[in-house]
Amino acid sequence: MKNLCLQTNTVEETHALGRKIGSAVRGNMVILLDGDLGAGKTTLTQGIAQGLGVKRNVTSPTFTILKVYKGRMPLYHIDAYRLEGISQDLGFEELMEDNGLTVIEWSQFVPDLVPEENLKISIRLGNEDSRMFEMSASGAAYEQLLEELV
Numbered sequence: 382m383k384n385l386c387l388q389t390n391t392v393e394e395t396h397a398l399g400r401k402i403g404s405a406v407r408g409n410m411v412i413l414l415d416g417d418l419g420a421g422k423t424t425l426t427q428g429i430a431q432g433l434g435v436k437r438n439v440t441s442p443t444f445t446i447l448k449v450y451k452g453r454m455p456l457y458h459i460d461a462y463r464l465e466g467i468s469q470d471l472g473f474e475e476l477m478e479d480n481g482l483t484v485i486e487w488s489q490f491v492p493d494l495v496p497e498e499n500l501k502i503s504i505r506l507g508n509e510d511s512r513m514f515e516m517s518a519s520g521a522a523y524e525q526l527l528e529e530l531v
């Protein structure tokens with residue numbers, strides 16, 4: 382499955398979707414989260430972390446760019462918002478190949494970091510608290526991951 386679109390209507394439903402993703406991911410995967418300010422990228426990441434067994438609460442890394450959490454595999458949570466227009470080698474590539482899960486908010490600002498194979502999730506705001514998660518898989522492992530979410 383290459384594309385899957387799911388809607389949530391509450392923060393808790395978004396956490397539950399994230400938990401499903403976090404339970405299904407395998408090492409070295411990369412998830413790109415795009416969508417406007419307040420779309421729910423960090424909220425989804427909180428669920429993903431729960432699915433990985435991370436005990437700490439995930440908070441927005443806007444002022445730190447990268448936060449690392451310990452779960453059944455490490456979670457590398459990158460928020461690229463402040464990197465718009467800055468092209469420099471951040472040394473993140475090595476981390477991303479270190480058997481963890483990398484989640485990148487605002488991945489469009491760091492195109493050089495985005496591997497060919499990835500799961501891209503675009504989040505759109507709907508009425509009131511509803512959010513649409515448009516997921517698009519590049520690569521067989523990610524297509525398999527989407528199968529596990531339905």
Ligand SMILES: Nc1ncnc2c1ncn2[C@@H]1O[C@H](COP(=O)(O)OP(=O)(O)OP(=O)(O)O)[C@@H](O)[C@H]1O
Nearest residue numbers: 389390391392395418419420421422423424510512
């Ligand atoms: N169904 C929903 N799913 C996720 N968040 C929701 C939902 N309904 C309401 N919200 C609210 O939307 C906001 C989402 O904020 P969040 O920090 O996750 O967004 P973000 O995309 O990471 O923003 P930023 O670009 O600033 O990092 C929160 O205040 C949350 O309570």
Ligand SMILES: [Mg+2]
Nearest residue numbers: 422423441486
């Ligand atoms: Mg955020």
